[in-house]
Amino acid sequence: MEIRSYADYLRTLDDGALVSMFTYRPDLVTPVPPDIASLAVRSSSAPSLARAVDALNKWQLQVLEVCAILNEPFTEKEVVALTDKSALFVMKNLIERGLIYAEKDGLRTPATLKEVLGNEIAGLGPASLAKLKLKDLDDAPAAAKKVLEAMVWGPPRGTVSDIKKPSSGVAWLLEHGFLVPFNQQTVVLPREVAIYLRGNKVHKELEPTPPKIIGDKPKDVQQAAIANIATFLRWTEDVLNYWAQEPATALRSGGLGIRELKELALHLGVEESCAAFIAEICYVSGLLTIEADDQILPTHQFDIWLTQNASYRWQYLASAWLISSRLSGLAGKDAGKNIAPLGPELDRSNAATIRALTLELLQQNDGIAPNFESFAAAARWQLPSKRSGGLQQDYLFWTLRECEWLGITGQGVLSQYGADFLAGGDCAIIDRDLPKPVDHILIQSDNTAIAPGPLEHEVAQELSLIADVESRGSATVFRFSESSIRRGLDHGRTGDEITKYLSKTSKTPMPQPLEYLIADVAKKHGKLRVGNTAAFIRCEDPALIAQIIGDKRLEVLRLRRIAPEVLVSHFDAAETMHVLRSFGYLPAGEDSEGLLLSGPRVQRAQGKARPPRIIGEYEKPDENLIQLAVRALRTGEKSSRQQSTMRNIATEALGSLPRTTANETLEMISDFLQHQPNKSLSIGYADNNGLVSHRIIDPLKLSAGSLIARDHATGEVQTFRIARITGVATL
């Protein structure tokens, strides 16, 4: 079969080749394309190619760039000549990825690839149209050499004050065709000239191997990592418990406000960036949610999470981190604008990729705490693509920092726990290495209690109810005070219960002052009672009060006796009085000062006057306004008539609208562009409202889902969305 196009080439591939292509480029099979034509369209579309290019490492990219600047069809030999023998291996791989393909006359790249790689690949200008005597360059005058020197490594465009009056060097170059005028002020260095001057190569340095990562080899990695893990688990619990007691409120624009982040950081005793990270992890792992009323609260998942063992808890958080597309490091970064943690602005599409890359590099460099510069260089080699600004150094830095916080690394080195986690293990070693929880405390006579290790969950919960936490860490220091004991009593504990619980939980005898403190607070607690009521009834004669409370007819008031001489009612004073009067009692009203209210007053509204709006005729507009309105109307009318006339002419000339499927459309257009440029096409194009109109166009270029073409009706170059083209027909 003769290979005429990329689609034809794909048809020749066997299953194995397709499988490896799909493995490299998973976007090609999500969703699965209906036929090879669709596959060809998708795989040569700009977004898919861009993804494929992004996945290349520096060396692969260099070879691909060389392929892209060669005139098609090109040969392996030509590529090797400009690079290195080892490029052959890379080319094989690039073919597997579908970034180069073979036709019978030689190798080619998919049509859109050059566009994806950018205008001036490797700082090279366009190929020269004329045949050049490159040898002449060696004898160029000094002035010309100076110009060439400045332009040789790109960018290939140079600015001159006036192309008609060039300096002597530029003049010589223009004369020999070594520079090409581009416009009045710009000259371009042709590709061949640059390659010749670069010593018959494209890149200054070929980088076939990744830069080496250097760094220290710290000891006590495991110890540091387990400390990090223990700390991180504690932080998570702390954050959630903190917000469970005093829920933070999210900003209207989403996320956590600066003040609340500061408070959180203060509570945890960490930097704000770390606090933001912990909150984010809670969020992405579903332990925390932002309620409809903007309250930030822990979820039920948190309660379930708490009951699991430490290894599971940690894995749960680390897995959520690994795949999340959110970068907590961005929080608060911008000086002008605050980016809020838990807010909508933290998503970055390459976050997970960078994390995966970071971890891969850490795995490859086991035992080394990488020096950041060398680490960043290695990472840049792995992901050199410049799309979206290349690999941000910050992102790498944050990812390494997060690895440390999480305990995936200890002192910057991948820990056993991290390695086990990445290998998909169960991380049971964490349970083995974490300090065992303790179930007791040591109470001291300065009203503090110390838990000499991580406390069992139930004990910690109970203690945090009756004591304030004074210091956190592997151990916890609690302080008992009047207000903390009161909190316990408020939560329904009695003084005796607290004393018993403490003496049971404490390994040291209960100091007498603490016992007294608890007893004192318990004695006073609840002596005063406070409640809501709408009205009260009081009477100096308890007998009358008794009569009222016994009166069945008054049950409607739901009266309650709170003292021998006082009743309270759920209804307000006016209503209560009304009911009492209707059953023959003679109550009098009291105001807030206790004074007797006299007589019925003439009633007045309490609020401000708000008269209704006046509805009537519109005001008469002035002459000027009317004139303007008419003129606007006329102009609009004229342009729309013009358009419809044009449309009618086109319809008449072309008959019915062409119809093709999107894939056919693409294939036709790209074929047309390749083989019959400079001819017009007739297309159906849907507007914003779905109305299909007929257009006659000169296609210029396909790019990222759009067709750039000149529209005959308007004479302007316009972008047509492929999805909106209902059909294409040749004229």
Add this chain to the structure above:
Amino acid sequence: MTDGPLIVQSDKTLLLDIDHPLSTECRRAIAPFAELERSPEHIHTYRLTNLGLWNARAAGHDAEQVIDTLIKYSRFAVPHSLLVDVAETMSRYGRLRLEADPVHGLILVTTDSSVLEEVIRAKKIAPLLGVRIDKETIAVHPSQRGQIKQSLLRLGWPAEDFAGYVDGQAHEIAMKEGDWKIRQYQEHAAEGFWHGGSGVVVLPCGAGKTIVGCAAMALAKATTLILVTNTVAARQWRDELLRRTTLNEDEIGEYSGSKKEIRPVTIATYQVMTKKKNGVYAHLDLFDTHDWGLIIYDEVHLLPAPIFRFTADIQSRRRLGLTATLVREDGMEGEVFSLIGPKRFDVPWKEIEAQGYIAPAECIEVRVNLTEAERLSYATAEPEERYRYCATTRTKRNVVEKLVELHAGEQTLVIGQYIDQLDELSETLGVPLIKGDTPQKERERLFAAFRSGEEKCLVVSKVANFSVDLPEATIAIQVSGAFGSRQEEAQRLGRILRPKSDGRGAKFYSVVSRDTIDQDFAQNRQRFLAEQGYSYRIIDADDVFQGKL
């Protein structure tokens, strides 16, 4: 993971389990860089502070040593971030140095010019600086040495001070050991001070701070100015100096309200130093009149504000602060450290007690029920009168009477705040009273009578809170105090902590009205002692009446 005695918390507190076999060793190892915060019975709390870490640097410890110590004794893995923080903090010390320069006098030198750029731009620092000499050096006005050190400390770039101390006028002083020996901890304290140059020594009441002062003088061998709280203390210092050192009476002068002697060793009172004449402090010149080689601040926690200010200007003289209780309700502890110098020596009270150098003491809070009538008038009293009211109730007097009776035959002090209450007590108990307007002679006579055992019981006002040496006092009964002052409580306990000749323990009673503000204040007052490991026992007034103690 070791099973060490130390738990390193992420908020930089260190918890030391003192029941652990390695605890003593660990305490010694962390003492140079961690500050002792609390020392109750089971777990002592230390804290890593910037100041503490910098002092450790100044004393020649490096970050690696500190980190190794933490890891070595830690029970659990130490958070890495904390270690990094320690290393970073310590590395800030010494990037700036204060040096003496033959041409410019005092200069600030750096090894890191960006740090110098940062500090000279600071608003508080700029006015203290002179001409810029080169990229890494700038002149400093010599008089601003204290000020600039303080400001740099606040900025987080502590300067290492190589400018040295003035030796002062030399004067031969030596210790005179005979029937007594200087104790080990006193020696450590004096040496700790001497190596550090200036600083504060914290020792419990009755543990012999004066001897530390004497030892420091013997190391300095120079003329010395000693600042004390009052005249009684001044005389006690003189007696001690005569007994413990080779100084003779002619070499020691007293500079007080009554005498104005300036001699090689001069003892001045805070009172006279801060006395104003026509709106100026007439006596502050004393600092300058003589080329002092050493200035000792006794009871440094009481340092009055004018002396604070003046002290900032004499940074080239060695300064030694002595105290038992460096807690100030006004939160000025930090100022003391930065002006006099860092804490050079601190030791838990209970440890000295265990060594037998202070008497074991039992603290008892006696709770008194107010009568119904007293409760009512307490409830309706004006807020500012409330404490006075509940602290001076009649019921208390009965309890005190009973307590004195129960301890008849033992040397007893009844201590209070309100003079009319003390007048009444003195009358009821039939014992003499010492208060602010008791003449000096009379005071000394009564104290002497008490020491000799002639007087068994004294009622004293706050004049006897500190610096009064009453070795045989065994019982103290506190009836009222300066609200919630922790320091006063500790000082009052200190009155009875001198080891007794027969090894008896001391008893400290604090009589408190139940369910009043008196009780709340008592709780705050007891905090310092509770943190030192003194466990209060609470008993009811009825128990006292029934003789159950």
